Amino acid sequence: GAGAGPTILLCDDNDAVRRRVGETLRAAGYRVLEADDGDAGLAMIQAGTPTVDALVTDVVMPRMDGPTLARRARALRPELPVVFITGYAADALDDVPEAGTQVLHKPFAAEDLLAALRSLLAGGPATPDAR
Secondary structure: OOOOOOOEEEEOHHHHHHHHHHHHHHHOOOEEEEEHHHHHHHHHHHHHOOOOOEEEEEEOOOOOOOOHHHHHHHHHOOOOOOEEEEOOOOHOOOOOOOOOEEEEEOOOOHHHHHHEEEEEHHHOOOOOOOO
16 A cells, blocks of 8 residues: 555755655655754654654754764664765765765755665665674
8 A cells, every 4th residue: 555665764954855755755654754954854753653764854953963863863762774865065965974874965856866865765875884
């Protein structure tokens, strides 16, 4: 059935962007949880139901930004794949771990987002080292 695929947490304070990206993900068969800021997104990960399989987050948001959300989410779920969406130069991403993350620059094609997620969810190029 629809939405039986992996669960994606989509975090963006821009309603239009969130709607469009959410539609793209749902059309591709993902279950989508939407949050309009990092605090709400983190609360959903902490709740743990449903389990979030990947995080797609804007980089620049009020209150808690994307990189902070990703770090706190990874404190709970170390292997969580993260796709950052940004309309800015990559310098806001200096302190983001490379492993298991991809960065998409706005505007991006739906195919680019889906390819990034498929790659990360498949344990793509950036797999955590098995310690």
